[in-house]
Amino acid sequence: MISSGFLHKMAVYQDKPVKYYLNTEEDLFFLNELMGRKFKITYLGDIKCFCGKLVNNVFRMNFCYNCYYTLPEASEAILKPELSKAHLGIEERDLESEKAYQLQPHTVYLAISGGLKVGVTRTSQQITRWIDQGAIKALPILHTSNRYEAGVWEVELKKIFSDKTAWREMLRWNDPDVDLLAEKNKILETFRDRQNEFLDHSELFTFEYPSLEKPDKITTINIETKKSVEGILTGIRGQYLILDNNKVFNIRTYEGRHVEIEIT
Ligand SMILES: [Zn+2]
Structure with a gap:
């Protein structure tokens, strides 16, 4: 066809x-x-x-x-959530659509997609986001009420974890065997005085992808x-x-x- x-x-x-x-x-x-x-x-x-x-x-x-240069969908805060300003009522390009996008629940997560990474996504989109990154496992660790707060957490956690998908390893199914719950516990140790902000119970999501043979x-x-x-x-x-x-x-x-x- x-x-x-x-x-x-x-x-x-x-x-x-x-x-x-x-x-x-x-x-x-x-x-x-x-x-x-x-x-x-x-x-x-x-x-x-x-x-x-x-x-x-x-x-x-x-x-x-x-x-x-004009659409809110292409603003810097899309790639760098910590630059979000809608929670302050400050317009970057179009306040109404920035409010709709940024002032909604966000998830800060750990995932394995060729490597261990940290990331931020709108909670309503999290499954799609993880699949788009080729994650085999994902563990939400925090929920925030807006994009800015999630972005600030991501900046902190990027000091410990990568925020990039290791796509070459991901495409070879060369994923490290990492216990995400154990990684979350390490984070809780590091942020002992802010433990109450983390999820008590994190649900582990797992994904499988169609594959007949894996590239070497x-x-x-x-x-x-x-x-x-x-x-x-x-x-x-x-x-x-x-x-x-x-x-x-x-x-x-x-x-x-x-x-x-x-x-x-
Ligand atoms: Zn265009």
């Missing part, structure tokens, strides 16, 4: 293994059923920004220049320079498609790209 359309971040559904759906605006592919099939994804040369405008290239975070090394494919990527779909983890011969393709990097997808 052949379909053309615009790439979007894959929709995910927590199951054993996680279910993945690729939406091109024209078609919706249930990828778990297409494992072992041959994919060819060809870049057709234009990009649709989140604002709907077709552009030849995007500026940063897949936004066009104008969106990057990682070759990332850039469809903007190579124009296309081709191979048998052998795994999906995070927002990556894993193809045979150790090729990996990050759907998120190419969000908005107009592509043709051929599946045989």
